[in-house]
Amino acid sequence: MPLEALPVTDSTAGGALLVLAIVMPAVALVALLGLGGRGARTIVAAALLVQLLVAARVALLVAGTQAPLVYVVGGFHPPLGITLRADGISALMMVVSAVILAAAAAFAWKDFAQPRGKPEARLSLIFWSALLAMTSALNLLFTSTDLFNLYVGLELLTFAAIPVVAIKGGAETVRAALRYLLFAVFGSMLYLLGIVLIYGAYGTLATAEIAAHVTPNAATLAAAGFVTVGLLAKTALFPFHLWLPPAHAGAPAAGSAVLSALVVKGSLFLLMRLWFDTFPTLRAPDDMQLLALLGALAVIIGSITALRQQRLKLLVAYSTVAQIGYMFFVFTLVPTDAGDVIAGTAWTGAWLQVVAHAFAKAGMFLAAGLVAEILGHDRIRELGGLSAKAPLVVLAFAISGLSLMGLPPSGGFSAKFMLLVAALAEGHWLWAIVIIAGGVLAGAYVFGVLSRMMAAPAAGVELATVGRGRQLIALGLALVALLMGLLPLSPIAFLTIGRLP
Template sequence: MAASSPAGYLLVLALVVPVIGLLGMSVTALIGLRRVEFVAFPVLVAGLAVAGAIATTVAETGEALTYVVGGWAPPLGLALRADGVSAVMLAMAALVVALVALNARALFCADDATPDGRRAFAFWSLLMGLWSALNLVLVGEDLFNLFVALELLTFAAVPLVCLDGRAATLEAALRYLVFALIGSALYLLGTALLYGRYGTLDIGTLRELTQPDLATHAAVALMIGGLMAKAALFPLHIWLPPAHAGAPAPASAVLSALVVKAPFFLIVRLWFDVLPGPPSLPAAQVLAGLGAAAILICSVVALRQERLKLMIAYSTVAQIGYLFLMFRLTAEPGVPAWQTIGWTGGMLQLVSHAFAKAAMFLAAGMIAEALGHDRIAELAGAGRAAPVSVFAFGLAGLSLMGLPPSGGFVAKLLLLNAATLAGAWWIAAVISVGGLLAAAYVTRVLKRAMATPPAPLATRPVALSRELTALTLALVAVALGLVPLQPFELLAIGRP
């Protein structure tokens, strides 16, 4: 029977701490404490500490953390596991959730006896549930339990889209739910095929058992297809822009920064840990081709948007496309994927995009609060009304454009180098054109925001403390540019 790591209990804490916060909110509401955010913030501090401890332990030991649930090792029991990539994503998720929560406190702080208070209770409860489900996706090893985690993540994310109860956001949430359920059905069907073929769903065990036969490839193809719908990869993206643009800014930040990364993370696990033998180059070309289409088409669509939040939402779909280029750029014969610069570039793009996009949505929300709208053509004066938010938006835009010294610059440079080394010139061209298109839609917003308004504006003040949360996220996205231009050892820890 496999043994848990000495610090394996940290993985359990990563799942349990947000749940404790959720239960605490319910109890305090029942006994009359109406301000549930007071329960949320100690939980956020504890969750940050746990995620930091996991990342530190994995980095210091150079080994993945493992926890065997109940002492029953797979395939009879369940295991939790955090390798280098999982540790980085756990820390990323904790930091994004904490900063978004700080920003959201002023919006969701009403007494529970009022309609706004019930909305606040829903937001904080859903945020805790979403965080726990996301952590389970990142450390789970059983494919069926990962299905459960994805469903929990979906059912926490969908209500965040329609917190305001407007007809448009309800419609967007229902569209999101339909796509998510279709993706779940495909994923579950593939899981059933794998279980029927091998009698286990533990990823570590499947790594040793899977054979290159039709049943295995069909099962993984179904699962990846379902996860592509959940990740909003072009052309399965039509649910994302209205859902993310219509949600409150803090909810949009969490949805675009974190929720769409969970299905991509599982695609990576299936591709590199479940599929037998070296990945298929034609299949990798298909995923990269869809990613390239997302970059080009959705960047052009983002450039034509009239609303700021809708532009950022289409930008999310475009930036997700860069992640799928990684499957082609890690397919070097005889070289493990995690020892390539394509692997480091893809993972760094994932992390830097999360911080940049969270910063952008928070900044856009505060600009809209200051001006009373988010129409791009009428943003003149935003630079004076919310200067820190506009500055944060511009800093985050550096990462989307791929300009130094941002993390997006390093990520896209690594992907560009990997494409050149692999002879994939079309990918190199897409990365270059995508950066130019991102520069076009970011500078379009900044140009309007810095313009002098034709008449004095009636603006509402935005708290500096809230603007600083967006600025902090943007600064983290820029600071990631200090990652060395080579395969990053932390991201290879725990790989077979």
């Protein structure tokens, strides 16, 4: 499914919204640093609310016109200038990230406050600016059409994520952040090496131009390899996940939610852009079995490891390692002959998995954060008494878990069902077995936690109280994953807007 050939495209109506989506958080970030931390939360809240409106408007425009939004920056067409473009999947991801970022910010509202009369805490300023930087970076990733711009988005995203990992301080989290940094830089280097090769071979970095001329010569193949492997490292696909569990488990709850739900999806999004839009003719589904194999290992080993964790946040982080695995089946499962029902099914299934996991995992990390706050620890063996104390938190965890297990009605079920249909229709029995086994294992670890939460409290345990509002935020995110299960199980046309049928 290559991009529509666009020799010269002019900006479409509403295209400027894309610029707004990238620039506005950056402007807010400058304001934040300039005005200091006192008004930080207000600025972030305003920026994220505007972001929500912009993303919704973009999605409505794309849905309304059934065509991508395009903005040619400064009127200079590629290869000289920069073009921003939002097709169906861009619009979808913009909305998803705007919603989850806003929810995370609301969740962190009290944690990172700047009380009057006290010296400004630098930590909260760091958190809020990182959130804004991530917003901008994600939108840049979702709408850029040339490989260098995408690289900038990727780097910005990584560097915004690292402070969030390290924000709690302490040797462990700093070590986690350092690991993340080193591995991410390693990944970036490989990516950069790849795009240098591509520039050498094609004289352009615009994805559409490359797609039009791509030939499978040595330089291109090597470049594709470098870029892919670099992005695998950033997406934490097994066995390149060494940085993810400590990083995601060590961050504050709102940070973990954003990292697991959105940040790993940034590099995954880029990987899909690459293989489906930049090198569409290079992708032979059979050659992509390697990625599916790593995905399968991620599902199985990630789930088993999750099952054996003693701490809730680590369990949730390993569940991310496993859930990412499912998304890598898409490279094998989407057949190259366009217009296939199976292609549409696999494509929709993969994106549903991305979105359902984003919401379910955000909800689950927030719930896990509240659990830690209520109990003062997150040891799974000692979760007793939660259901009586904070039933909403348990409910949020349960509903998120439902989606991760892939039980209907939930987005996770729809995603898995469609991936399974595609896998079996194409005769990929092994991948189908892995997808099903992953669901069984997820059922085991989710249920293990739930039954502990339902148990009677240990004697003499003091349970803290947490605000109703934050419980409702976690629950709300989980409910989105649940409601996605009401979509009919057929290819969604919106996801193919801006692509050849």
